[in-house]
Every structure is written in C-alpha cells, then in structure tokens.
Amino acid sequence: MNLKSIYKLGSPPLFYKLCIVLEPWFLISSILLIAVGMYGGLFVAPPDYQMGDAFRIIYFHVPSAYVSMMAYVFMAVSAIIGLTWRSNVAFSLAKSCAPIGASFTFLALITGMLWGKPMWGTAWVWDARLTSELILLFLYLAYIMLHLSIPDRSKADRATALLAIVGVVNIPIIHYSVVWWNTLHQASTISKFAKPSIATEMLWPLVIMILGYTLLFAAFLSKRTAAELAVREKRTRWLQTLIVGDKNNA
Amino acid sequence: MTQHNLQINFLELYRNDDRIFSEISFDLSEGQHLLISGANGTGKTSLLRVICGLTIPTGGTILWNQLATNNIDCRYHEHLVYLGHKNALIPELTARENLEYTFEGNRSINRTSSVLEAFGLNKYLDQYAEKLSNGQIRKIALSRILLSEKTLWILDEPVANLDTSGTQFLLAEMQAHLDQGGMLITTSNLNDQTLKPNSEINLDKA
Amino acid sequence: MMKVLRIIFLKDLKVSLRRWSDLLTSFILFVLVCLIFPLTLGNDPSLLLKIIGPVMLVAALLATLLAMQNIFRPDVLNGSLEQLTLNTYPLTLIICTKIFSFWVITSLPLILISGFIASSYYVTGNSIFIVILTLLLSTPSLVHISALAAALTVAIRYPGALMALIIIPLSLPIMIFGAKAIEFSISGIDASAPLYFLLGMMFFTCSLGPMVTAAAIKISID
Numbered sequence: 186m187n188l189k190s191i192y193k194l195g196s197p198p199l200f201y202k203l204c205i206v207l208e209p210w211f212l213i214s215s216i217l218l219i220a221v222g223m224y225g226g227l228f229v230a231p232p233d234y235q236m237g238d239a240f241r242i243i244y245f246h247v248p249s250a251y252v253s254m255m256a257y258v259f260m261a262v263s264a265i266i267g268l269t270w271r272s273n274v275a276f277s278l279a280k281s282c283a284p285i286g287a288s289f290t291f292l293a294l295i296t297g298m299l300w301g302k303p304m305w306g307t308a309w310v311w312d313a314r315l316t317s318e319l320i321l322l323f324l325y326l327a328y329i330m331l332h333l334s335i336p337d338r339s340k341a342d343r344a345t346a347l348l349a350i351v352g353v354v355n356i357p358i359i360h361y362s363v364v365w366w367n368t369l370h371q372a373s374t375i376s377k378f379a380k381p382s383i384a385t386e387m388l389w390p391l392v393i394m395i396l397g398y399t400l401l402f403a404a405f406l407s408k409r410t411a412a413e414l415a416v417r418e419k420r421t422r423w424l425q426t427l428i429v430g431d432k433n434n435a
Numbered sequence: 436m437t438q439h440n441l442q443i444n445f446l447e448l449y450r451n452d453d454r455i456f457s458e459i460s461f462d463l464s465e466g467q468h469l470l471i472s473g474a475n476g477t478g479k480t481s482l483l484r485v486i487c488g489l490t491i492p493t494g495g496t497i498l499w500n501q502l503a504t505n506n507i508d509c510r511y512h513e514h515l516v517y518l519g520h521k522n523a524l525i526p527e528l529t530a531r532e533n534l535e536y537t538f539e540g541n542r543s544i545n546r547t548s549s550v551l552e553a554f555g556l557n558k559y560l561d562q563y564a565e566k567l568s569n570g571q572i573r574k575i576a577l578s579r580i581l582l583s584e585k586t587l588w589i590l591d592e593p594v595a596n597l598d599t600s601g602t603q604f605l606l607a608e609m610q611a612h613l614d615q616g617g618m619l620i621t622t623s624n625l626n627d628q629t630l631k632p633n634s635e636i637n638l639d640k641a
Numbered sequence: 642m643m644k645v646l647r648i649i650f651l652k653d654l655k656v657s658l659r660r661w662s663d664l665l666t667s668f669i670l671f672v673l674v675c676l677i678f679p680l681t682l683g684n685d686p687s688l689l690l691k692i693i694g695p696v697m698l699v700a701a702l703l704a705t706l707l708a709m710q711n712i713f714r715p716d717v718l719n720g721s722l723e724q725l726t727l728n729t730y731p732l733t734l735i736i737c738t739k740i741f742s743f744w745v746i747t748s749l750p751l752i753l754i755s756g757f758i759a760s761s762y763y764v765t766g767n768s769i770f771i772v773i774l775t776l777l778l779s780t781p782s783l784v785h786i787s788a789l790a791a792a793l794t795v796a797i798r799y800p801g802a803l804m805a806l807i808i809i810p811l812s813l814p815i816m817i818f819g820a821k822a823i824e825f826s827i828s829g830i831d832a833s834a835p836l837y838f839l840l841g842m843m844f845f846t847c848s849l850g851p852m853v854t855a856a857a858i859k860i861s862i863d
Contacts, residue, residue: 320810321810323809324810327807327810331793334794334800334803336451337796337863338450340796340860340861340863343860344860347853347856348793351853358814488727489723489727491863510729513729519720519723520720521723522719523719523721523723524720525652525715525716525719526719527655527656527659527660528655528659
C-alpha cells in the first residue's frame with residue numbers, strides 16, 4: 186500500500202467524505218449478511234445434540250463478543266495513532282468507537298446470560314471469561330466518562346488515549362482466559378490453525394454473522410466519526426462550504 | 436561560551452476551536468527583554484506557558500539555539516526557569532524547606548542571604564508557607580528564581596503582590612540579570628515603563 | 642541524580658507526614674472495613690477464614706483509592722508539579738519516587754497491621770505470613786494503578802467516582818490473584834502460583850506505570 190495514501194487518510198475532509206460515502210454500503214451489506222446468517226442459523230442449521238435449539242443464541246452472542254473486543258483494539262490503535270501524529274481523525278475514530286463498543290459488549294453479556302440459563306442452569310457465573318468481559322464494559326465506561334469529564338477537547342483526547350492503551354492489556358486476558366484457566370465457559374470453536382470443532386452447517390452462518398456484525402460496527406462507526414469530525418472542524422472552510430454548498434443546491 | 440538564542444515562529448494556540456493567539460513570532464538573544472502586554476484574558480499566560488513548554492501549541496515552532504524544543508538533543512529546560520501565577524510553594528513546608536527543595540544551582544551562602552535580606556524574608560524562613568501572606572510567598576518564589584542561575588527567566592506578572600521595596604529590588608535584579616547576559620520574558624497588563632523592553636508583543640491587537 | 646531523587650523522597654515523606662489526617666483516614670478505613678465483616682457476620686471461624694482473602698484485598702484497594710486522591714492534586718493546585726515537569730530530570734523517575742514515598746506512607750502501615758487483623762480472623766501459622774506477603778506484593782501494583790488514575794483525573798475539578806471507575810477494572814486481576822493466594826494458603830495448598838503472578842504484576846506496573854503516569858501528568862497540566 187502506498188504510504189502517501191495512508192497519510193492522506195488523516196486529512197479530515199477526505200476522511201469525512203469517505204465515511205459519508207461508505208456508510209450506506211456498510212449498512213446495507215451488514216443487514217444482508219445478518220439476514221442470511223440469521224436464516225442459516227435459526228432455520229437451516231440442525232439442532233445441537235447436547236443443547237437442542239438453545240444453542241442458536243451462539244449466532245448472536247459470539248459475533249457481539251468478537252466485535253466488542255475488536256472495537257477495543259481498534260480504539261486503542263486509533264489512540265496510538267492519534268497520540269503519535271496528533272491527528273483529529275484518529276481521535277474522532279477512537280472517541281466514536283467507545284459507545285459502539287460498549288453497546289456490543291453489553292449485548293454480548295446479555296446474550297451470554299440468556300444462553301447461560303438453559304445451558305448451565307445459571308445466568309451468571311464468576312469465571313475468567315465472563316469477568317474479564319465485564320471488566321471490558323467498565324473500561325469502555327471509564328473511557329466515555331473520562332472523555333466527558335475533561336472540558337478541553339485536546340486534553341480529553343490525549344488522556345483517554347492513554348487510558349485506552351493501558352486497558353488493551355485486558356483483551357488478551359479475555360481471549361486466552363478459556364485457555365489459561367479451567368472455566369465454565371466453553372473453549373474457542375474457531376481457531377486459525379486447527380480444524381474448527383463445530384459442524385460445517387453450523388459454522389457458515391456463524392462466520393456470516395460475524396462478518397455482518399463487523400460491517401454493522403463499521404457502519405455505526407463511520408456515521409459517528411463523520412458527525413464527530415463535523416463538530417470538531419466546524420470552523421474550517423471545507424465544512425462551511427459543504428454545508429452552505431448543500432443549501433445552494435437544495 | 437556559546438551565545439544562547441530563542442526563536443519563536445508563527446506560534447498559534449486554539450482551545451476547543453477558540454483562537455487564543457496566532458502568528459506570534461520573535462527572536463530573543465542574550466541580554467534582551469521581551470514584554471508581552473495586553474488586557475486581561477488576551478492569552479498572555481497561555482503564551483508564556485507555550486514558550487515554557489507546558490502547553491503544546493496547535494501550530495508553530497520554538498527553537499532554542501537552532502534546535503527545536505521537542506528535539507531530544509535540545510537542552511532547553513536546563514536554561515529556563517518559570518514563575519507563573521501559582522507560586523509553586525508547598526504549604527506544608529517551611530519557607531526554608533521550600534527554598535531547599537529546588538535542587539539546582541550552586542548558591543553561595545552570601546548570595547542567598549543577600550537576596551533574602553533585600554526581600555526582608557530572613558525573619559520568616561522557619562514559618563510554614565501556609566502562614567505567610569501572599570506577598571511574602573511571592574517573594575520566596577521570586578528568590579528561587581533569582582538564585583537559580585538560569586539564563587532565561589520567564590515571569591508572569593513579576594511585580595504583582597509586591598510592596599515598593601520588593602518591586603525596586605526585583606527590577607534592579609532583573610536589570611542586573613540582563614546585564615550579565617541573561618534573557619527575560621515578562622508579561623504585564625499595565626503600560627508601566629519601569630523596565631525598558633527590547634521588544635514587545637501586544638496581544639490586544641493580534 | 643540519586644541525590645535529587647533522595648531529596649524528593651524525603652521532602653514528599655515530610656509533606657505527607659504533615660498531611661497526616663488524610664493518611665490516618667485511609668488507615669482507619671482499612672481497619673474498619675476488615676473489622677466490619679466479623680462484626681456483622683458473627684463468630685463463625687470457617688466463614689471468616691473463607692472471606693479473609695477478598696476482604697483484605699478489597700479493604701486495601703479502598704484504602705489506596707482514598708489515599709491516592711491526594712497524590713497529585715495538591716501539587717497541581719499549588720503549582721509545584723508544573724515546576725517538576727519543567728525540570729531537566731526525567732519526570733518518570735520523579736513520579737516513581739513520589740509514588741514510592743506514597744507507598745511507604747500509605748501501604749506499609751496496612752501491611753504491618755494486616756498480620757493482626759488476619760489473626761483476628763482465626764488465621765494461624767504460616768498463613769499469616771502469606772497474608773502479609775500478599776499485601777506486600779499487591780499494594781505496589783495497586784498504588785501504581787491508582788497513581789495513573791489520579792494523574793488522568795487531576796485536571797478535573799470534581800472527579801467524583803471517576804478514579805474508582807478507572808482503578809477497579811485495571812486492578813481486578815491483582816485482586817483475584819491476591820484473594821486466591823490467601824485462600825490457597827488457608828486451605829493448605831501451596832500458594833506460590835498466585836504469588837508469582839502478583840510478583841509479575843508488580844514488576845509490570847512498577848516499571849511501566851511511572852512512564853504512563855508521567856505522560857498523563859504532562860497531558861493534564863497542559
């Protein structure tokens with residue numbers, strides 16, 4: 186990839202236009218993928234021999250959990266880029282990630298609880314993976330609260346960036362908690378190197394749902410980032426022309 | 436002995452989209468005094484903090500001896516001393532302990548006692564800093580600056596809270612510092628001509 | 642360089658001792674939280690032995706949280722922290738010394754009294770030593786994490802519970818493993834695995850913590 190094109194992405198007008206253009210594509214493709222995945226997961230896949238039909242909540246639980254962790258890593262990476270290059274685009278991305286990531290984490294916890302009741306007999310258990318996912322929710326909330334509490338915007342960006350980077354230590358803990366400790370939560374079903382331990386008819390809806398959720402996250406993120414960039418750049422000429430220009434055309 | 440030189444180019448500061456100041460440029464060499472003037476709220480303290488390096492500007496560069504101040508080889512902070520509105524005195528320590536807390540500068544006993552004597556502080560050295568009046572606290576903070584043996588003095592409203600004898604002594608010391616090749620940056624919101632500046636930046640019009 | 646750090650260490654000790662009311666508050670909080678459980682739960686030795694691990698760790702966390710509210714805030718308010726950032730000496734080492742002096746003043750009393758509190762919970766023999774060791778290994782990490790949270794929130798006028806919100810997610814691994822160490826030792830199992838983890842966390846936070854805290858201070862003072 187051309188280094189210059191990556192550098193150009195840091196320019197607010199270009200990134201704003203990119204977000205505005207990409208958002209409908211992300212949204213439509215994510216809705217399509219989720220629809221296909223839901224059909225596959227809820228109707229096509231056969232019932233699990235152990236859990237019956239209750240296992241189908243995996244199609245909502247695993248993608249949310251995956252996106253929640255990916256969103257945090259994305260937030261931390263944007264924070265690092267923002268701190269290093271003092272880029273408004275990177276800080277807007279990081280700030281917009283937080284509420285979306287928090288919502289997906291909350292969804293993951295709720296769907297996990299709904300699944301835990303029929304499967305384990307209890308909605309919540311204090312094992313390593315659930316606890317660390319709960320910690321992730323608190324980290325998101327701490328990030329959001331810190332951002333809201335500091336009135337000066339650039340100070341808030343940099344302080345929360347530090348918090349995001351420090352919290353990223355939690356992500357490997359969540360991911361490997363099922364490997365390192367004997368937890369009630371089942372081990373990973375999908376791995377990069379080994380054959381997945383799940384039947385193929387059950388696997389493909391899961392993969393499609395994961396992709397769909399990721400694109401949904403991207404859709405929400407682009408919309409929020411565009412809005413955040415517009416607020417930050419409200420005194421610049423390019424944004425004024427964008428707004429005034431629309432008025433002229435309308 | 437190398438000649439020190441401070442160069443500021445097109446400094447600007449924006450806070451939350453509000454323009455604090457922009458297009459500030461100047462050159463300061465040894466023996467020169469820069470006065471930053473302007474009414475209250477025009478950004479004098481912010482400009483001073485940017486020059487010190489406490490606040491990072493939105494744009495522009497600061498060069499000390501032709502090296503950018505965020506360059507790791509640039510030894511800017513070895514040569515500067517800053518006094519802002521807050522006097523940096525720890526209230527729970529006595530005046531003497533506060534003065535000892537600055538661990539830089541080899542001060543001779545004579546020099547120390549002459550400065551303290553001129554400010555009339557010798558009686559108050561063993562008082563806790565929280566019990567001293569504002570003027571006395573300011574005098575101790577200023578003594579720290581005068582005894583620091585640094586080249587560049589950055590002082591925010593240095594004569595605020597001082598009585599007449601203190602002000603006279605301070606102005607004499609500032610002049611002596613310039614005569615010995617030191618550099619001085621001060622702010623003022625009055626048009627007092629008590630210390631003639633070599634250059635002036637007025638933030639009212641900028 | 643060491644001379645400078647020693648001056649800072651001694652001065653911070655002196656200042657903290659003169660602000661003794663804050664430190665006494667956090668120490669009393671620790672003792673009270675530890676004692677409130679036997680008082681309310683009644684005199685059941687097996688129950689008390691089960692809860693001493695978590696209770697001790699939670700009390701240490703709360704005491705640290707309370708004590709560390711004042712590590713940076715007074716110095717930011719009186720301007721002396723700014724002067725430290727303008728120093729030629731690296732801020733990381735200065736912050737490290739400051740945090741160490743705070744640890745000595747706030748956590749050492751807790752560690753010393755923890756043995757007595759443990760024995761009031763019917764802990765006997767080697768386990769008392771393990772309780773003291775657990776606190777000795779976990780309090781430095783807690784102090785460093787609290788210092789980071791304090792540095793991030795020092796610019797906020799009324800931070801409220803924001804410091805707690807930042808500290809608790811980051812310090813949960815320490816709490817979990819500390820409680821496990823005490824629990825193992827009371828059950829007679831070898832407690833070295835959680836203790837090694839605590840030691841590792843201590844090295845991790847004590848080496849990287851001051852660096853991140855110094856960066857946070859520079860951002861907050863901006």
